Amino acid sequence: xxxxxxxxxxxxxxxxxxxxxxxxxxxxxxxxxxxxxxxxxxxxxxxxxxxxxxxxxxxxxxxxxxxxxxxxxxxxxxxxxxxxxxxxxxxxxxxxxxxxxxxxxxxxxxxxxxxxxxxxxxxxxxxxxxxxxxxxxxxxxxxxxxxxxxxxxxxxxxxxxxxxxxxxxxxxxxxxxxxxxxxxxxxxxxxxxxxxxxxxxxxxxxxxxxxxxxxxxxxxxxxxxxxxxxxxxxxxxxxxxxxxxxxxxxxxxxxxxxxxxxxxxxxxxxxxxxxxxxxxxxxxxxxxxxxxxxxxxxxxxxxxxxxxxxxxxxxxxxxxxxxxxxxxxxxxxxxxxxxxxxxxxxxxxxxxxxxxxxxxxxxxxxxxxxxxxxxxxxxxxxxxxxxxxxxxxxxxxxxxxxxxxxxxxxxxxxxxxxxxxxxxxxxxxxxxxxxxxxxxxxxxxxxxxxxxxxxxxxxxxxxxxxxxxxxx
Amino acid sequence: xxxxxxxxxxxxxxxxxxxxxxxxxxxxxxxxxxxxxxxxxxxxxxxxxxxxxxxxxxxxxxxxxxxxxxxxxxxxxxxxxxxxxxxxxxxxxxxxxxxxxxxxxxxxxxxxxxxxxxxxxxxxxxxxxxxxxxxxxxxxxxxxxxxxxxxxxxxxxxxxxxxxxxxxxxxxxxxxxxxxxxxxxxxxxxxxxxx
Numbered sequence: 298x299x300x301x302x303x304x305x306x307x308x309x310x311x312x313x314x315x316x317x318x319x320x321x322x323x324x325x326x327x328x329x330x331x332x333x334x335x336x337x338x339x340x341x342x343x344x345x346x347x348x349x350x351x352x353x354x355x356x357x358x359x360x361x362x363x364x365x366x367x368x369x370x371x372x373x374x375x376x377x378x379x380x381x382x383x384x385x386x387x388x389x390x391x392x393x394x395x396x397x398x399x400x401x402x403x404x405x406x407x408x409x410x411x412x413x414x415x416x417x418x419x420x421x422x423x424x425x426x427x428x429x430x431x432x433x434x435x436x437x438x439x440x441x442x443x444x445x446x447x448x449x450x451x452x453x454x455x456x457x458x459x460x461x462x463x464x465x466x467x468x469x470x471x472x473x474x475x476x477x478x479x480x481x482x483x484x485x486x487x488x489x490x491x492x493x494x495x496x497x498x499x500x501x502x503x504x505x506x507x508x509x510x511x512x513x514x515x516x517x518x519x520x521x522x523x524x525x526x527x528x529x530x531x532x533x534x535x536x537x538x539x540x541x542x543x544x545x546x547x548x549x550x551x552x553x554x555x556x557x558x559x560x561x562x563x564x565x566x567x568x569x570x571x572x573x574x575x576x577x578x579x580x581x582x583x584x585x586x587x588x589x590x591x592x593x594x595x596x597x598x599x600x601x602x603x604x605x606x607x608x609x610x611x612x613x614x615x616x617x618x619x620x621x622x623x624x625x626x627x628x629x630x631x632x633x634x635x636x637x638x639x640x641x642x643x644x645x646x647x648x649x650x651x652x653x654x655x656x657x658x659x660x661x662x663x664x665x666x667x668x669x670x671x672x673x674x675x676x677x678x679x680x681x682x683x684x685x686x687x688x689x690x691x692x693x694x695x696x697x698x699x700x701x702x703x704x705x706x707x708x709x710x711x712x713x714x715x716x717x718x719x720x721x722x723x724x725x726x727x728x729x730x731x732x733x734x735x736x737x738x739x740x741x742x743x744x745x746x747x748x749x750x751x752x753x754x755x756x757x758x759x760x761x762x763x764x765x766x767x768x769x
Numbered sequence: 770x771x772x773x774x775x776x777x778x779x780x781x782x783x784x785x786x787x788x789x790x791x792x793x794x795x796x797x798x799x800x801x802x803x804x805x806x807x808x809x810x811x812x813x814x815x816x817x818x819x820x821x822x823x824x825x826x827x828x829x830x831x832x833x834x835x836x837x838x839x840x841x842x843x844x845x846x847x848x849x850x851x852x853x854x855x856x857x858x859x860x861x862x863x864x865x866x867x868x869x870x871x872x873x874x875x876x877x878x879x880x881x882x883x884x885x886x887x888x889x890x891x892x893x894x895x896x897x898x899x900x901x902x903x904x905x906x907x908x909x910x911x912x913x914x915x916x917x918x919x920x921x922x923x924x925x926x927x928x929x930x931x932x933x934x935x936x937x938x939x940x941x942x943x944x945x946x947x948x949x950x951x952x953x954x955x956x957x958x959x960x961x962x963x964x
Contacts, residue, residue, distance in 0.1 A: 320944055337795045347790035354787040357779040366925075376772035428950060429941035445941060452943045472945035480951060487951070488864055504925035514897045514937040514952025521894035521929075522860055532775065537789065539924045543916040544793050546932075547879075557809055557880035558915070558934050561897075561952065567928035569893055580775045588782030 299642040304614035313451075318612040320448060325606040327555025328656065335551070345544050346660035349597035352536060353587065359502040359535045360578065366505025370567045372574045379581045380410035386577050387412060387494065387527060388419055394525050394573075396421075396492040400483075402509070402516035403427040404496030405443050405600055406529050406579060408622040412494075423494075424486045426515040428479050435462045441616025443623055444553050444602035449615050483515070493519030497530035497576075498599070499545060503538050506566035507576065510549060510559040517563055526568065527575045532583050533596040545599060548658035552601040586634045591669045595630045597659040604653035604663055610646050619643060626653035630666040633674065641679035644670035702741065709735040794916035802878040802911040803960055810881035813935030814948050815956040817881075819908070823847060826959045830870060830903060833957070837867035837901065843890060844872045844905045860894045869899035869953075873906035875921060876958070879914040882932035883958065884922060893929045897937075902953035904933065907961045 298306075308314045332338050352359060364374045377383035383406075391399060399416070401407065401423050413434070416423045425434045429446035433439065435458045440446030447455065456470035465478045495516045499508040507528055509516045520526045536545065542562075550556040568574035587593050605611045605625030616624035621632040621640060626647060632640035644667045647653075653663040674680050694704050711718050712735040720732050738746070799805040807817035820826050823846045830850060834840070841863075842850035850870055857863065871890055873883035883904050887893050896902055912918055924930060937952030948954065 323944060340792070340795065344790045344793040347787070348793065350784075350787040351789045354784050356783055357776045360776065360779070370925075370928075376770075376775055378771040378774060382771060426951070427941070428939045432941065445944075447941055448944075450943075452945070455942055472942040473947050475942055476939055476947040476950065480949065483951060484864075488861055501924070506925055512937065513939050513950035515950070517894070517897045517931070518951050521892075521897065532779070539922070540916075540919045541793060542924075543914070543919045547915050554940070556813065556934075558877075558882050558932065560813070560933065560935050560937055562882065562932040562934075564924050564927070564930045566925055569887075569928065578775070580771070580778070584775060584778035584782055587779060590784070593782075593784065 298620070300614070300618050300620070300646040301642065303618035303620070304610075304646070307615045307618055308613060314613055316451075317449060317615060321606045321612045324445070324554060325603075325656075328552055328603055328606065329555075331551040331555040331557065335547070341544055341548055342658055342660050345548055345599075345658060346597065348536065348541050348544065349659050350594075352533070353593060353596055355537075356532060356535070356587070359537060360532060363500055363502045363505055363535050364578070366503070367576055368505070370505045372505065372568065372576055375575060375577045377577055377579045377581070380579075383407075383410050383529065383577055383579045383581070384412050384415040387529075388416070388421065390525065390527055390575055391421060391492055394492065396525065398422045398424075398490050399492040399494060400424050400426050400486050400490045400515075400519040400523070401494040402496065402511060402519055403430055403446070404494065404529055405622055406496060406531055406581075407494065408440060409581065410529075410579070424483070424490070426483050426486065426519055427511070427513060428476060428515075431479060431483065432458060435459075439617070439622065441624065442602060442605060443600050449617065484518075487515075487518040487522050490519070491523055492525040492527065493523035494527045494529065495520055497528050497534050498549070499542060500530055500535045500576075501539050501542070502535050504566060506539075506564055507534075508542060508546075509563045509565065510546075510561065511563075512554075512556070512560045514561055517561055520563075520565070521569070524571070525573050525575070526565075527577065528565070529577045529579060531579050531581070533598075549599055549601055552603040552656065552658040582635045586631070589634070591673075592630060592634060592666055594661050595627065595634075595663075595666060597661050598627050598631075599659055601658055603656040603658065607652045607656050609648060609650065609652070614646065619646065626663045626667065627661070630663060630670060633670050637674065637677060637679055641674045644668075644674065702739070705739050709737075709739075794920075795914070797879055797913040799878050799913060802913065803908045805878040806876055806881050806911055806958075806960070809879065810935065810958055813881060814938060814946075815881065815935045815958055817958050817960060819960045819962060821962045823961065826905060826961065829957075829959065830868075834868050834901065834903075839865050839867040840870070841866055841868070841895065841899075842870035843895075844870050847905070855891065857892075860892045860898070863892060863895060863898050866895070866899040868901045868903065869895050870903040870905065871896060873904040873910075873958070875910040875912060875918070876906045876960075877913075877915060877918045877932070877934075878911050880934050881958070882915075882918070882934035884918065884930060884932055886927035886930040888927060896931070896933060897952045899953055901955045902933075902936070903957045903959060905959045905961065911960075 432447040441449040452470040459465040497507045611625040629643035651664045840852045936956040937950040939950040
């Protein structure tokens, strides 16, 4: 199912679509309130953007330095070319330690790698410990948002899931009650699992450490109680210096949820006594994206989700309609790099309004990249043929003035006399759009009439008085 | 080997070198750091308590948390609040801690975060596994913003360190804020005016 088909299915429930839209807009408004309290916000974004540009232009050296420092800190560093190698490495580490059960805090990279399915196939139990992620895991669904994984679920549905899996009372849907049940359920997991996997928000090249940000405290509960800590990171997560965290931590939570900072910003440098710590540095298509000048900036992303919360298409189509680990505008420019054929629909899931680029804390030109992907996908032959045919017809009409005038007139007449010829479900443009009232005449006709009448107003347009024209 | 192939692909595909920005630290001007810190802490669900000295801090803690039996206090001068053994080897043995009272190295006014290096707590898990948390910091040790914080800090010096801002929380269920996710259910920050 492509994005527009999935979106159509999602929007069939009018009230739910409105509810979803409002939930996300609420987060966007919280973001705005937080941002307005920082007078230097734009300068911060610019600094973050420039740091990330520097990182991408010197990525190999920063990674080599990071690896060297991390090793000196007593951490084992692994490299994975793709999802398959990443998953195999995690499995190998667990088997070497005789572990068959693991807790995991939020990591979009492991979603991208489909780690949970792989582990299940190999007899390893993985428990997601972020509340939202646990909810979608119990529902056997992927997360629909990178920061709020179960934003698409109503509390009654979560109550039903918890009743079935955690034994909460039937019909109970109070968020406080449900969160308390999850706390008890997951605390038992934290206390009994010997391995923990976390993501990485930032990896510090100069010190070999990494930072994990959560509000719930689940990454820390997992990591500090486990004998084995595995941290998975994409190659683009590295930053040059610890001082740069000052910039990124000021931007991340404000952009994501409107908080001044996440509750916990945990800096890991060395394993604790008796613990082993592993870092897996993953490529999985990132170096290919780095080689695409038009799209490499997508690797600046710090995964705050602000572009999703503001996107009019995301808000009304839901994260699952993007069929990719990262949904929304940023997901739509990352996904075609991984698989053009499978994700050719995503750059079209946008109005190109540019709101995503405006809120992006690291100034990624998201909507420009969406537009550029459309051109590449069309060139490569991945765009639906009806769209292509339509564009061809339009191009020939627009390049021939006589044909253009004739078509315009014919169109206006048809819409006036026989509206159903355009306002019908066979016209793909009409689906989801109201056709406008056809004007009586074209601009060209109006202009010619105006000239004929002495250049001073027409029946369709009131004459402008001298005072108004002079602004008196 | 994947390492060498990844690095080679980066070298081949990376853009020309771009400089780091000239300016990546900024000033924040708050007239009163204690006041800003306290306001932000309330906003994120914590309780600020400004007291003149440790004696008042102790009075506040004894009164507020009188119903909590298992207490560990690591703040110099407040050790007498401790009611259970802390010389455990296995961090799992801390699962029954009701209240942890720990020293904060410094606080950040703009976001009410407090830096806790592992040297201050011994067991890394303590501030997370306890049911309730109290952090004690001197008002003289408040800085304006995160830029000042990292200037003051040598992150690599500690094997682990964490900024904690507020009690643990989640809004994953329909955006309803619930305090007390997996970490502490409540947080008080005691701000010491004299010491």
